[in-house]
Amino acid sequence: MDIIVKKFGGTSVQDDEARLHALRHVKDAVSKGFKVAVVVSAIGRQGAPYATDSLLSLVGGKDTLLDKRELDMLVSTGEILSTGVFTELLKQHDIKAIGMTGPDAGIKTNNEYQNAKVLDVDTRSILDAFADNDVVVVAGFQGLSQEGRITTLGRGGSDTSAALLAAALRAKYCDIFTDVSGMMTGDPRVIKHARFLNEISYDEVANMAHEGAKVIHPRAVEVAQQAHIPMRIRSTWDDVDKLGTVISQNGIKHPVIGVTHQLGLTQFRVPTEHSDKVLSLLADHDISVDFININSEAVVFNLTGKASERAKSLFTAHEVDFSFTDDCAKVSIVGSGMMDTPGVVATLVTALSQKDIDILQTSDGFSTIWALVTGSQFAKAVNALHDAFILNQTV
Known part of the structure; x- marks a missing residue:
């Protein structure tokens, strides 16, 4: 059957x-x-x-x-x-x-x-x-x-x-x-x-x-x-x-096969010395962190609308030193072959900078590279990335 x-x-x-x-x-x-x-x-x-x-x-x-x-x-x-x-x-x-x-x-x-x-x-x-x-x-x-x-x-x-x-x-x-x-x-x-x-x-x-x-x-x-x-x-x-x-499983794999975006994010910046307290607070209140970077000065991460408002209230109540930027957008390039392709990050940065798009944050994974931009620039950003990586590529 x-x-x-x-x-x-x-x-x-x-x-x-x-x-x-x-x-x-x-x-x-x-x-x-x-x-x-x-x-x-x-x-x-x-x-x-x-x-x-x-x-x-x-x-x-x-x-x-x-x-x-x-x-x-x-x-x-x-x-x-x-x-x-x-x-x-x-x-x-x-x-x-x-x-x-x-x-x-x-x-x-x-x-x-x-x-x-x-x-x-x-x-x-x-x-x-x-x-x-x-x-x-x-x-x-x-x-x-x-x-x-x-x-x-x-x-x-x-x-x-x-x-x-x-x-x-x-x-x-x-x-x-x-x-x-x-x-x-x-x-x-x-x-x-x-x-x-x-x-x-x-x-x-x-x-x-x-x-x-x-x-x-x-x-x-x-x-x-x-x-x-x-x-x-x-x-x-x-x-x-x-x-x-x-x-x-046999689908065609390209260095970059798609460009995606998420809107309505808030970027948070917390001094590194408060990172343990902040991450524990978020975990204890079932708030999932996205797109996180940690360096010697600060921990930087993003939350969606409802979660971001809850986090602001939590941090204020627990006297956490933090700053935030509302109305951000995450733009991403996706492709299973990008790890074996040199120059992908350079192409992303160049494509955005040539359009005068400010990059607030970047991160990467095995088959995805992310960039955070202001919400007002997201449409220009995804078009710039699509033109740079896909327009002249055979998919």
Whole structure:
């Protein structure tokens, strides 16, 4: 039995028109003899009646009195509703289908409500269902806790649900359907000359996702990589024969394959003698530090909006000497081959300096180099980097 997993995001199931486009892709797979596990997100995005943020707004949003377990009980209904609607559509078109919640599908998690970790996927119920059905529709983003209660997997959890099911079912492919045709070398809304990528490695797409690309959740890529499951990022609105971007171990590796960005960061600077106290304070209050540099004079790090406001309050209350710069942006270049390519850092610095862009901070890893710039300069920065590294490169 050959199985394919197809995940449809919120925009892919947001209305009748979108769901009919999603239906075409499922029917095509069934017609080719595949059994299909479909994972669906909640219907629509913020503002839509059944989207996750809309459900949260019913109980006061961030001011809710519900605890995390109760919040999971609430927001999990978005995916369950979507599962019922899509299963009905399949049956209307004479496709043998059955709908399941995450717990029904055997997704078992720990007890960390709102951000549960999957411990096991028991595929027996899905495999049994395939005996009489061609399609099993599964509510993404959710599982069953060790306490026997419904949990959710955190933002991007439906991508993770799809990858975990693909791994457990030993699927031929895991298709992630969205409203774009695949991965690009940068965000086309910002980067003028962004180019489409036919193929990319697991490591590269995971790093692009970690550094701001919104097409797929990095945890899903990591799961697929560990299980050696090829993934494809595809558009629900494209023809069924357009396969989008293929992600695999054999993906083409370039010195730089993409440019990404993250907005809304605050850069903090604390004297080195206070570093132990500061880092302990942040850890004790579950504030995760990003993009950190330590030298003999200061420890410099970045936090996102909400975390930065909490940190400011903490440092003030504990009489920590600190300074900060709001409205920063992290721009990154990503590529598995950059470690073997001389001159990458020099090219980055030159590209930004030639556009009179101030570099506030830099850091690098095995396949990523970061630079912090002011938020007002981020668009100019990502275009400068894309032109320098990718515009004349064959991808």
